[in-house]
Amino acid sequence: MSQQESAPVPPTGLYVNPVGQRRADFQHACAALFDGLRVADGAEQAAAMLAQGPSAVLVLDLERFELGIDLPALGELVASRNGAPVLVLCPFTNARWLPALMQHGPLDYVIGPLPADETRRQVEARLQAGFEAPLEPTAAEAELAALLAVRTEAQAALQEADDGIRFAERLCAALLRWPGLVHAAVFGLHEGGDLRLDAQHGKPGLDLAAVLQRRERLLQSPLRHAFPGLLAASSGEAALLDALDKAGEPALAAVLREQGVQMVLGLPIPAPGPGAPRGALCLLFDHARPFSRAQLTACDDLAQLAAFGLRMADLMRESEELLGRVTHLATTDALTNVANRRHGEYLMEQEIKRARRYRLPLALIAFDIDRFRAINDSFGHPVGDMALRVVADTARSLLRSSDVLVRSGGEEFQVIAPHTSAIDGLKMAEKLRAAIEAAEIPGCDHVTVSLGVAQLGETESGDSLAVRVNAALARAKRAGRNCVELAMQ
Structure with missing residues (x-):
């Protein structure tokens, strides 16, 4: 032939x-x-x-x-x-x-x-x-097995999904099980609508913040059109740079080559609803390689898993914030922003247990605003509400960080004072009386308060202590108001 x-x-x-x-x-x-x-x-x-x-x-x-x-x-x-x-x-x-x-x-x-x-x-x-397959079957199988191992490690990273940054860091570490992958990073979209480098893991000395010349506001980076991680996060499309020069940024290509990077893959992390993605996975490889359909599907699965983990972190944070708001509503008086009666009773029991255990003194101060009904009748309820807020704010400004101010009734308040004897409680009560009398209240000039003070007895219950301090408060009212009385044992 x-x-x-x-x-x-x-x-x-x-x-x-x-x-x-x-x-x-x-x-x-x-x-x-x-x-x-x-x-x-x-x-x-x-x-x-x-x-x-x-x-x-x-x-x-x-x-x-x-x-x-x-x-x-x-x-x-x-x-x-x-x-x-x-x-x-x-x-x-x-x-x-x-x-x-x-x-x-x-x-x-x-x-x-x-x-x-x-x-x-x-x-x-x-x-x-002759258009041979990009990978021999045995090599493709080995590559896919490695990707499955990566996905298993990435799924294990969901254990850290109570914190978004910690999850992103563990996910990056898991991705490095992929042969040929030298660096992995997670870019996240944050409040204000801009991109931030949340986590990265891989080759020592390779810092994407240095490569991109910033860690935050990455959508303003001059490389946002060329670097696959930023492209994927901004456009919502996967970006595969299998030859660094194709991006048209010689300086970027040179920096990556110095770190042994030859190919970069950016995978958008989908948002839970329509709109821009919530970030991107950025994978840096030490050599260019073709991807099979199964490998690209596995990459998409990794991006979906990242979205799931970050959404779980969001839900955990939102749950904690919601629990905090519910707890605040359940334990705080809405008008004065101090502890409400029910929460005050709980805190009182806790302080009694602590005082018993460590043999420390505990005082309770009860006070209410003198002739408060007359304020409402003469000036109206808005002025009465203002008086309650001013009294609460004035009292709170004088208290120690360990003291607790409680609104126990309409115009009635209590101060739970740990590590405080009866004598010290009297001094504290007198300071409160003088400060509240001097406080200016828009609409009604000034108000006064009557106060009772009691120290917890060795075997006394919280109810008994409350009865004694209220009796002392009643004596202060009978004595002419705007004064302090010490409870009898």
């Missing part, structure tokens, strides 16, 4: 892209590789051309196609090939096309943008290789 007879016969080809100039550029660069090259502006025209005569190789250039609009037609075109060679030219800014098209049939892909000579070289290499 002669050398001419053994030379491979160039196949026929069909190139599909909606932009006329791109079709002309591809024809100029690659027409000589085919025994007849046809071009089509979309899936409908391509299907019509294939119906007139088959093409051995289909080249889909996804630049300017819209995933949400064109996927069904292009997917049907891939499915109609029945396993015949399909080469996809995919822009690095929208790698989500790849798993979507792979659901319709086998294909090979090249990440763009590429200059004309590189496009020719990539197409020629695949024509000569």
